[in-house]
Amino acid sequence: MAKQIIFFHGGGSKEDFEADKKLVESLEAHLGQSYDIQYPFLPDEGTPDLGRRRQISQAISESGDGVILVGHSFGASMLLACLSEFEIEQRIAGVFLIATPFWQGSQDWVEAFKLRSDFAEKIGSKTPLFLYHCLDDEDVPVEQLEIYKQHLPWATFREVPTGGHQFNDDLSVVAADIIRLFQ
Template identity: 45%
Template sequence: MKNPVLFIHGGGEGAYEADRPLAASLQGALGVEYDVRYPAMPNERNPTYAAWKDAIARELAAFERKAALVGHSFGASLVLKYAAEEPLDGRASGLFLIAAPFWRVEDWDVPEFALADDFAAKLPAELRLFFYHSRDDETVPFTHLAHYREALPSATFRELDARGHQLEGNLAEVAADVLLVR
């Protein structure tokens, strides 16, 4: 049986197609022992947390083993929110969050997507957390990573150079961490 990975794409028009190379890169780097599921999330152009939460729950319920949860951009922020608000019941081996926006800062203050003040305390203690962000990301400012670092000092943070918002389509660092947590 293959090791499951759930990849949640970003939001906005065309995000599913834009993130397809990331999911393919992850699958290629992980190899045949892993199965990267890449579902199209509902209404990517105008997403709601409720709809994406339900979709994530359905996807997780379909796995027979612990899954690595990978999210990109908007998807990363919702994967983290889901893990902080919904019972994972040991169904996740780790969270791998790429270019995650922090929804409580100037110009990004969206209450529907924001994490609760005590979100860090609500995450399962055994859950490994990894964040990846390129310093030259023009979509989600690199400064958002500092907010996560402050709230989650025990998480692993990978600061990348000259990779942009899409990490140049290369998720080798993410794959290495997924293999580490296996």
């Protein structure tokens, strides 16, 4: 039976979904048929967080035990928010966060994206957690990865020298960690 992965895209538009589809295709190519990747489109619902927390929570609740969760950019930050704010009943095999912004500032629009101050305690250290960031990311400064290192010291952090925000559409580093998780 194939291992289940749910990939949550960044941004809030159909264009963002299409751009991240290349990342999903890269994972599929590197992981092979032993993995079933679900890639739901998460539309902007017009709520302050675009509906992401609810959408992600629902997708996880419809999955089976042992699901692998992957998020890119905004999808990664909202996945982290969801995991720290909702009671998740499914056993999660691993969480893989790619180019994850750490939302800061006092602007009204940022408030809905911020993590709670106790998010790290709510995540816990039992589920394997990986964060990836390209050093030349033009959209999410790599300094934000440093903030996550302070809050989540048990997580595994991978700094990739080049690839930009989209990792040159190559998630081989993520696929390698997913495969190692099950060895």
